[in-house]
Amino acid sequence: MSGDNAEQREIEAEQSYVDTVYERLDASAKVARSLVVEGMARGHVGNEGGLVERDAMVYQASKRLSALNAAHDGLVFGRLNMLNGESRYIGRIGVRDADREILLIDWRAPAAALFYQATAQEPAGVIRRRVLRCSNDQVIGIEDDLLDGDNAPDDMVVIGEGALLASLTRARDSSMHSVVATIQKEQDEAIRAPARGATTIGGGPGTGKTVVALHRAAYLLYTDRRRFESGGVLVVGPSSVFMSYIERVLPSLGETSVTLRSLGEVVDGLRAARHDDPVAAAAKGSSRMVKFLARAAAAPSPGAPSSFRYFYKDDVLRLDAQQLERIRRQLLAGSKRNRAYAKVPSALVDALWRQVRGERALEKGQEGFVETITTDDRFVDFVEQWWPPVEPIEVWRMLPDLIDQLAQGAFNAKEIAALKESWASEEPSIQDVPLIDELRYVIGELPDSGDDDDDNPKQLMSFERREREERVDRFRSTQSIEDDSFAHVLVDEAQDLSPMQWRMLGRRGRHASWTIVGDQAQSSWPYPQEAAAARRSALEGKPEHAFRLSTNYRNSAEIYDLAAKVAAVAVPDPDLAEAVRRTGESPQHHTVAESELADTVRRSAEEILGRVEGTVAIVTPRARLEPLRAELADVLSRHADRLRLLDGLDTKGLEFDGVVVVEPDGITDESSAGWRTLYVVLTRATQLLTTVGTTDRWSSRIA
Ligand SMILES: Nc1ncnc2c1ncn2[C@@H]1O[C@H](COP(=O)(O)OP(=O)(O)OP(=O)(O)O)[C@@H](O)[C@H]1O
Numbered sequence: 001m002s003g004d005n006a007e008q009r010e011i012e013a014e015q016s017y018v019d020t021v022y023e024r025l026d027a028s029a030k031v032a033r034s035l036v037v038e039g040m041a042r043g044h045v046g047n048e049g050g051l052v053e054r055d056a057m058v059y060q061a062s063k064r065l066s067a068l069n070a071a072h073d074g075l076v077f078g079r080l081n082m083l084n085g086e087s088r089y090i091g092r093i094g095v096r097d098a099d100r101e102i103l104l105i106d107w108r109a110p111a112a113a114l115f116y117q118a119t120a121q122e123p124a125g126v127i128r129r130r131v132l133r134c135s136n137d138q139v140i141g142i143e144d145d146l147l148d149g150d151n152a153p154d155d156m157v158v159i160g161e162g163a164l165l166a167s168l169t170r171a172r173d174s175s176m177h178s179v180v181a182t183i184q185k186e187q188d189e190a191i192r193a194p195a196r197g198a199t200t201i202g203g204g205p206g207t208g209k210t211v212v213a214l215h216r217a218a219y220l221l222y223t224d225r226r227r228f229e230s231g232g233v234l235v236v237g238p239s240s241v242f243m244s245y246i247e248r249v250l251p252s253l254g255e256t257s258v259t260l261r262s263l264g265e266v267v268d269g270l271r272a273a274r275h276d277d278p279v280a281a282a283a284k285g286s287s288r289m290v291k292f293l294a295r296a297a298a299a300p301s302p303g304a305p306s307s308f309r310y311f312y313k314d315d316v317l318r319l320d321a322q323q324l325e326r327i328r329r330q331l332l333a334g335s336k337r338n339r340a341y342a343k344v345p346s347a348l349v350d351a352l353w354r355q356v357r358g359e360r361a362l363e364k365g366q367e368g369f370v371e372t373i374t375t376d377d378r379f380v381d382f383v384e385q386w387w388p389p390v391e392p393i394e395v396w397r398m399l400p401d402l403i404d405q406l407a408q409g410a411f412n413a414k415e416i417a418a419l420k421e422s423w424a425s426e427e428p429s430i431q432d433v434p435l436i437d438e439l440r441y442v443i444g445e446l447p448d449s450g451d452d453d454d455d456n457p458k459q460l461m462s463f464e465r466r467e468r469e470e471r472v473d474r475f476r477s478t479q480s481i482e483d484d485s486f487a488h489v490l491v492d493e494a495q496d497l498s499p500m501q502w503r504m505l506g507r508r509g510r511h512a513s514w515t516i517v518g519d520q521a522q523s524s525w526p527y528p529q530e531a532a533a534a535r536r537s538a539l540e541g542k543p544e545h546a547f548r549l550s551t552n553y554r555n556s557a558e559i560y561d562l563a564a565k566v567a568a569v570a571v572p573d574p575d576l577a578e579a580v581r582r583t584g585e586s587p588q589h590h591t592v593a594e595s596e597l598a599d600t601v602r603r604s605a606e607e608i609l610g611r612v613e614g615t616v617a618i619v620t621p622r623a624r625l626e627p628l629r630a631e632l633a634d635v636l637s638r639h640a641d642r643l644r645l646l647d648g649l650d651t652k653g654l655e656f657d658g659v660v661v662v663e664p665d666g667i668t669d670e671s672s673a674g675w676r677t678l679y680v681v682l683t684r685a686t687q688l689l690t691t692v693g694t695t696d697r698w699s700s701r702i703a
Pocket residue numbers: 164167168177179182183184187203204205206207208209210211212519522553554652653654655683
């Protein structure tokens with residue numbers, strides 16, 4: 001009997017079990033669908049109770065239906081044969097038969113933990129672990145691990161070389177996939193760690209930190225759905241490219257209620273995708289920004305009048321610059337700028353009333369004065385010009401004009417020049433987003449326009465103000481500060497967070513548990529100590545539980561050997577991983593004249609595209625990105641479905657079957673974190689890696 005026949009027979013046997021599970025899944029979907037219909041019908045009953053009941057019923061049934069639909073593809077993926085003869089099937093969700101007997105165990109349930117935790121050294125009652133490879137509802141392959149050969153029955157069949165290896169050699173496409181069938185023991189421990197304080201997941205490149213963290217989010221939702229679904233789970237990653245790379249993992253695990261944001265999109269209403277140059281980025285990320293922003297938020301608006309004169313009956317009432325400044329300070333001492341807005345008219349009116357001496361005015365009394373002045377356009381216009389309500393984006397736009405005067409030595413001349421240059425753009429960069437968020441908190445929100453406060457001049461909106469409001473509308477935060485917080489915050493590539501970014505996330509995770517994923521050797525933030533202090537403040541003393549992943553599942557050993565040498569230059573004590581796969585393909589290096597660079601890159605990319613099935617990236621220093629985009633336009637458009645051109649920072653967290661690295665010396669020279677960026681770039685390739693440079697200082701340095 002050939003091995004193929006044995007596999008075929010096993011597949012058929014498994015298929016009949018899988019069919020039974022699908023029949024039940026379909027039956028449950030039918031029930032959920034009919035509940036949706038029934039719920040809708042209750043809405044026609046005509047009383048309010050009927051409507052509430054309908055909403056709850058339709059909501060629950062629809063949620064169940066979408067979970068069932070999401071789980072459909074590859075529903076059953078694992079089976080354990082236990083020492084006691086029992087068989088346990090593991091799947092994306094739990095399914096029971098008509099008698100409530102378990103047919104399929106949800107991968108997150110305690111009973112499924114053995115599937116991930118049993119090893120040949122510690123089989124824990126498992127004889128054989130089987131992974132079923134499925135296409136939709138069809139079993140197409142089997143991969144077995146025999147964990148306890150001594151106790152296996154004689155007729156037990158063992159097929160395949162193990163599911164992990166099979167899954168690692170697959171071609172990469174543009175999305176990350178769930179690894180639910182092949183989660184490894186050390187990964188499973190991090191996934192199932194309780195949601196207390198901050199769980200940190202460290203380890204070298206390709207060890208599965210991202211994919212593990214995403215499975216952890218799904219696990220947390222499963223274990224405490226009420227808390228995490230209503231409180232919200234926020235997943236933050238470095239770039240929008242990265243977010244679209246990972247966005248399918250959670251829905252494929254049936255979880256759609258998680259908020260995924262890149263660092264440029266954490267604040268509602270803002271979508272930044274541009275990085276600043278390293279000098280401006282480092283200055284904007286530094287906690288030295290905090291005081292400058294506080295001063296900027298308190299500074300008078302540009303063009304604000306510095307005095308006010310008002311004729312009332314027989315008096316000329318005046319507020320000069322000094323008096324106005326005193327009132328400003330008093331108002332700001334009591335509340336945030338926008339919150340104080342409602343108190344401005346009465347503060348001014350009080351100061352003016354104190355000057356009233358004329359008999360006619362005194363006779364009419366203070367109330368009469370208040371009524372006259374607060375309905376007088378001259379006063380209303382003055383209030384609006386002197387203390388306009390401001391949006392954070394407006395203060396952000398003033399920063400280049402304020403920095404000379406308000407930096408108070410916090411930034412050097414080179415930093416100030418770089419900041420001003422970066423702020424010449426109307427569009428905030430990724431590094432501006434935490435600054436704008438900081439301003440949201442320092443300035444405070446405007447009192448609700450629904451506060452029918454007589455003092456509130458908002459109702460008297462001038463034409464200029466309306467025009468200005470339109471200009472900021474595009475960048476207005478669509479959410480109130482109170483709604484910023486989440487029940488769980490998951491930060492990926494956390495080694496790159498600047499102090500200002502930690503502050504931004506800290507504000508969202510005050511009452512949250514956290515999962516923090518990172519690898520210091522891949523950091524592009526130049527001042528680790530400052531970031532560590534900001535991280536401590538963001539976590540506010542929450543207890544930390546550390547997990548470390550040790551196996552690199554991404555790179556071939558040949559590629560990782562090279563990258564590890566770069567890591568040794570990049571940081572004193574890199575956390576290196578162990579690469580498990582050898583391909584026999586060593587990285588290729590070309591050193592060429594400048595005139596031949598683009599052609600060599602094109603040829604290298606084409607060669608790799610011909611040899612791998614999946615995605616390929618050309619990675620370049622930032623300065624070469626746009627020129628190369630023009631020079632390589634032909635090949636980029638011919639292979640638009642699987643070839644990308646990126647700069648080093650944008651490759652964070654991604655992976656490709658093949659990578660062409662352009663001018664490694666340019667990447668190392670780009671910033672003080674350049675060697676670490678080169679380490680990141682070299683660890684993106686699963687199979688083939690080529691470098692093309694006009695110089696090769698980097699390779700002499702690691703030789
Ligand atoms: N248990 C597993 N089974 C199958 N594939 C896995 C497993 N763990 C990780 N991988 C794969 O290894 C690759 C690297 O995973 P991931 O991107 O999560 O690593 P990382 O540690 O976040 O890497 P980096 O630090 O470089 O961003 C992915 O393709 C992932 O699917």
